[in-house]
Amino acid sequence: MALIVKKFGGSSVGTTEKILNVAKRIIEEKKPGDQIVMVVSAMGDTTDDLIALAKGINTNPYQFPREMDMLLTTGEQVSIALLTMAFRSMGQKAISLTGQMVGMKTNSVHTKGKIVDIHPSRVKKELEKGNIVVVAGFQGVDELGDPVTLGRGGSDTSAVALAGALKADSCEIYTDVDGIYSADPRLIPDARKMKEITYDEMLEMARLGAGVMQPRSVEMGKYFNIPIHVRSTFTSATGTMIREAYTMEEKDFVIRGVAHDKNVAKIAVLGVPNNPGIAKEIFSALAEKNIAVDMIVQSIRNIEKNVTDMVFTTTLDDLPETKKTVDVVAEKLHAVAVLIEENVAKVSIVGAGMLGNPGIAARMFGALADANVNIDAISTSEISISCLIKGTDLKEAANAIHKEFFPEDHE
Numbered sequence: 001m002a003l004i005v006k007k008f009g010g011s012s013v014g015t016t017e018k019i020l021n022v023a024k025r026i027i028e029e030k031k032p033g034d035q036i037v038m039v040v041s042a043m044g045d046t047t048d049d050l051i052a053l054a055k056g057i058n059t060n061p062y063q064f065p066r067e068m069d070m071l072l073t074t075g076e077q078v079s080i081a082l083l084t085m086a087f088r089s090m091g092q093k094a095i096s097l098t099g100q101m102v103g104m105k106t107n108s109v110h111t112k113g114k115i116v117d118i119h120p121s122r123v124k125k126e127l128e129k130g131n132i133v134v135v136a137g138f139q140g141v142d143e144l145g146d147p148v149t150l151g152r153g154g155s156d157t158s159a160v161a162l163a164g165a166l167k168a169d170s171c172e173i174y175t176d177v178d179g180i181y182s183a184d185p186r187l188i189p190d191a192r193k194m195k196e197i198t199y200d201e202m203l204e205m206a207r208l209g210a211g212v213m214q215p216r217s218v219e220m221g222k223y224f225n226i227p228i229h230v231r232s233t234f235t236s237a238t239g240t241m242i243r244e245a246y247t248m249e250e251k252d253f254v255i256r257g258v259a260h261d262k263n264v265a266k267i268a269v270l271g272v273p274n275n276p277g278i279a280k281e282i283f284s285a286l287a288e289k290n291i292a293v294d295m296i297v298q299s300i301r302n303i304e305k306n307v308t309d310m311v312f313t314t315t316l317d318d319l320p321e322t323k324k325t326v327d328v329v330a331e332k333l334h335a336v337a338v339l340i341e342e343n344v345a346k347v348s349i350v351g352a353g354m355l356g357n358p359g360i361a362a363r364m365f366g367a368l369a370d371a372n373v374n375i376d377a378i379s380t381s382e383i384s385i386s387c388l389i390k391g392t393d394l395k396e397a398a399n400a401i402h403k404e405f406f407p408e409d410h411e
Contacts, residue, residue, distance in 0.1 A: 001034060003037075004170055005160075005168045006171075007038070007156060008039075009155065009174065009175050009176070009233075010043060010047070011176040012233035013043050014045075016082065019043075027087070027092050030132075038133065039159035039162060040076060040079045040080050041079065042072075042075025043079050046078065047072060047075050054068060060320060062317075062320075068111055076137055076155070080096035080098075093129070093130050095132075096136075097123065098139065099135070099137075102122060103123075105140060106142055106148040109290050110148055112150075113148035115150070115161050118162065120162060136158075137155025150216070154214060156213055156216075157216045157217040160224070161220045163226045164221075164223065171227070174233040175233065178237055179194065179240035180230050180240040183402050184210070184211075188402045192406060194240050197257075199242060201350055201351065208260075208384060209259045209262075209263075209346060255360070256350055257351070260394060260398050261345065262394065264313050264315065264388070265314055267314065267323070267326060268338070269326060269335050270301065270339065271301055271308075272335045273306065274300065279296075281329055282326065285329050286326070291314060291322050292315070293314050294314070294379065295377050296379075311377065313346070316342065344388055345391045351383060363405070364404070367400040367401045367404040368389070368400060371396050371400035373390075373397045
């Protein structure tokens with residue numbers, strides 16, 4: 001007997017046929033006494049279709065974030081209703097619940113919400129009745145009862161958070177790939193599936209662009225110490241386990257993966273006074289708008305005039321609001337100019353093994369040099385190194401780095 005939370009993404013429930021297949025699989029795999037909670041995303045491209053509808057009303061619909069959340073949360077409600085109907089048509093007791101019904105409390109940052117508390121008493125009651133509980137992922141409600149979405153990949157976060165709150169035995173993330181790879185197989189054909197990866201390494205991979213998991217969901221897994229099994233919807237094969245530490249001997253895991261991110265824009269604020277508090281002026285204004293920044297570089301532009309350039313990256317999604325905010329601050333600071341570059345990408349290596357292992361950065365930079373790829377900016381953490389490059393160089397850069405750390409004769 002086990003309590004298991006299972007999350008199915010949009011591609012897994014993209015059609016009514018797929019929904020019926022998911023229901024059939026869950027019923028066949030369910031053992032006597034098992035309690036199952038399912039967290040489901042919107043069907044296929046539903047979210048993109050809803051965004052397109054909003055853009056038909058206004059080209060920048062995210063300036064109305066509450067209404068975008070009101071719109072986008074409907075996608076998951078369609079999925080959970082249909083999946084519950086599928087279960088009940090097959091004789092399995094089931095009930096669908098929205099984020100509000102499962103007690104998913106969030107802050108009030110619309111379209112980028114964070115879970116602040118969960119009170120899953122309704123879920124527990126329904127499980128005791130013998131129901132499979134089908135939950136709308138990606139959503140919760142704030143203190144006013146307004147719907148709030150959790151950002152890209154938010155259904156993963158919903159699932160892991162629920163698993164933690166329910167003290168589940170495990171959390172399974174079903175997707176259209178069969179696990180977590182050393183890189184995106186669509187970009188790097190030689191990418192290799194990992195048997196397991198630590199929370200910290202997966203968190204860095206996700207933060208740096210690996211789309212298979214949302215960073216917040218990995219943080220939740222680590223906080224609750226819930227093992228997360230990432231596996232395929234379409235096969236019964238074992239996927240990749242995300243856990244606190246490795247349980248098996250690994251021959252070589254200095255670098256665990258290569259991540260990339262194309263959802264990047266570079267902003268340069270040129271010729272601002274090189275005085276204390278200037279960085280605070282720029283980045284506190286962005287923080288007030290809930291805009292995350294990355295890869296901050298400050299360089300002296302003119303010593304005699306005591307001015308500097310401030311360069312940083314943000315997401316393409318946040319670029320319109322970022323530009324609007326930075327333009328106001330730049331005028332206040334009498335900056336020379338604000339430059340925006342969208343044809344950029346970030347490529348990164350991740351691995352706990354690089355701690356105390358000299359030469360890793362040199363190998364990465366050497367691989368890029370051999371591929372004739374120029375580095376625009378560099379940022380590091382204890383277990384990662386990231387380089388900002390031209391977007392057109394991404395494929396060649398990622399493959400060169402992967403080949404350096406995962407050679408063909410590597411077993």
